[in-house]
Amino acid sequence: MENLSRRKFIITSVLLSASPLFAKSSSKIHIDLLKKPFEYHVKKGKLPGKRVLIIGGIHGNEIGAYKASDLLVDCDIKRGELIIIPRSNFTSILAKMRGYNGDMNRKFAHIDKKDPDRYFVELLKSAILEFRPDVVISMHDGYGFARKNPNHWGQSIVIDENIYKNFHLYEEAYSILKDANPHFAHYKLGLLNTRTFTSSRHKEQRNALTGWCLQHDIKAYCIEASKQLRLDQKIYTHLVMLREFFKRYKIELAPSIDQLIHDETLWNHHKTTTVTLKINGSIHKFSKSGTLKIPKGSNIEVVAIDGNRGSYLIGKHINLNWQSFYFSKPQQFLLKEDYKTRMRLTVYPV
Template identity: 45%
Template sequence: MENPGRRELVKGLIFSVPLLAALKSEALASPGRGALIELPPFPFQETHLQGERKGGRILVVGGIHGNEPGAYTAAEILRTVKVKRGELFIAPRSNFVSILADKRGYNGDMNRKFGPLSKKDPDYKRVQDLKEFIGNVKPDILLTLHDGYGFHSVNPRAWGQCIVIDAEEHNGFPLGKEARAVSKAVNRSIHKREWRIPVYNTRTFAADTKHPEQRRSLTYYCLTKPKVPAICLEVSKQLPNLETKVKFHLMMLKEFFKLHGVEIEPSFDYLIANVERLVNPKRTYTVDLLINGRHVSVSSSRTFKVPKGSRVKFLSFHGSDGTNAVSFDVNLNLRRVAIRRRIAFTVKDDFRKVFSVRFEVV
C-alpha cells in the first residue's frame, strides 16, 4: 500500500493569533518555521444493545491491555449482533491508545489504575470513562476479557486460559459457582490439556492473598465500589492464532450469557463457526484531513509537502471503529503536535498497520 512517489504541495494559510499562542505554550516548534497537526481525542467507545424480551444485563469490557487482540476483537464482534433477550453493554476498546501502540499499557498497566489514581495520569480520563459507564449501567455481571500469558492448567502461575475470580463469593454473588459452571461447560469440548480453562481464585480480599496487586484491578473495583459482580476471562497469548483466541473468548461468553438469560442473534455457535471470516473482514480505509482549510481524503500512503505555518487536522477515520492514526515519532498521548520538518502518522485498524500519512514542511 506504500505509495511514496505521490507527493502533494498544499498551499498555506496565515496563523491566527490564538493558534500562535497555543504553539508557544507547547514550545515544540516556532510557528513560523513549522506546522501544527491536530488529531481528535481518542474516543471512549460504548455500545448498548437492548433485547425485546426481558433477560439479564451483561457488560463486556475489552482492551484494558492493548496487546491482547483476542480480547478486544471478541468484544468488537459482539457489537455486531442483535440482542433478542436481555441487555448487552460493551466497552470494546477501554485502552485505545495502547491498542494502537500494540502495547500492554502504553502509559503503564491500566489494570492497576482502578484504585487511587492521579489526575495527571495519562490514562485518568479513560479509567474515569469506564468507571462512569459501569456506574451508569450497573449490570448483573461485568465480564472483562484478557489474553494472558501461558496456560494456567499446566502452570498455576500463568494467567492464560482461565476464569479469574477475586473471591468464591462476594456481596452474596456466587462468583466461584458461576465460574465453575462455565469452566465445566467449555471444557467439555476442549481436549488439549493445556487449552483447558480452569477457575483461578486470586483470593484478593484475603489478608494472605498472593495477589495484593489485584486490589487495584477493574474486577476488584467493581466488587467493592459500584458493587457489580465482575469476572475476568483469560485466553492465552500463546494460542496459535487470533481466531483461536477469539473462539475461546466466545465459548466462555456463550456460557455466561446462557446463565444470565441473554440471547443474541446470530448465535454464539454461528459466531464461533465463522470466526475466521469475522476476525478478517475485508475493509477499505479512508482518513479525512483538513490541510490549510482544504478537505483531503486519503486511502493509501501519501506524503504531503506543506509550507511553513501550515495547519493540518485529522477530521475522521473510516473503515472500522478500530481505525485511527498515531505517530510513533512523538508521544502517542499527544493529539496536537507542532513539528519543524517532518512527521509520519501510521493509520491503523487496531494492531494492523493500514497505511501511512507523512507531512514535510518545505
C-alpha cells in the first residue's frame, strides 16, 4: 500500500552542521559518488548445455539491446551456462549517447592508457578470456532495416566473415535467420557480412568486440534490432534472435524464453529506489525528490543505491567520468535509472 502522507512529502529539507574534518573557511562542498558498477551475472543450469556470453549496452543509446539482455538477468537457468553483462558501457547509458568517451566498440584492439573507458573495456576482455564461451553475442540497435538497404544495420545478424578459422559464421547465422524470420510479420531480419579481415571497407571492425573475439579464437556475432522500432519491438526482435541461439547452444531458462517473448508483464519489475548518503558522517536515506541545505565545508558520500538495476546518482551538468568533485553553488543531483531521471536532489550550500 502506498503511504499517502509520504506521497505529499516531496520536499526534504535537511540542515546539518559542517564536518569538523573540513576547514571552516572552505566555501565548497565535496561529494564522492559511487564507483560505477560493472554488472556481471553468471548463471549455471543443472543440466548440461553450452556457454553463452551476452553483452549489451556497448552503445549507450541502444536501449532495446541492453533492456533485452537485462531481462535475462531475472530468469533462472535450467540448462547450459549464461553470462550476462547487460550494461557494458554504463557511462554512455546514463548519457543516452552512443559513446560518451567516443565509440567503445572501436577500442578492443587498442585503448589509450588515459581513456576513461579503459577500465571497463579491460574488464570486458578479461571476462571473455576467463569464461571462454562457446559464443559471444554482442547486442545492438542499428539504424534502419538491413533487408531494405544493405548499408543499414538495423534488424540483422552481423558476421565478420563467412568463415573465420574453423567458425562457420555464415552457415550458423543463416540458419538462425531462417528460423527467426517467420516470427516477424514485418521488419524481417537480414544478414550482413562486414568482411572485417578480407576487405578494407569495414577495417574498423577489427577493433570491435566481435573482431577482437575472433582473433582470440572465440566465436562472436552481433545481433541488431532497428533503432526505428518502438522499444517493445526492439526487445521482441532481440529475444526472438536469442531464442534461436539458445536452441542451438542448449540454453534453457525459467521462465522459458518463449514466455519471456510473449508475456510483457515479465518485462517490468519496477521497484522504488533509495539513495543512502553519508553527510558529515551521518546517514540519510532518500526515495523522493527534495532539497537539502548543507553547510559549506561539508562532505557527502553516496553510500548505496538500492533498487532497480541501472540506478546511479549523477551531478547535473557534471562530467560523468568524475567520481568525486567540489561545488560551491546550488547543485542538482539526478537519480538515473539507465537514461531516465527518477529523482532529483538539490543541494544548497549555506
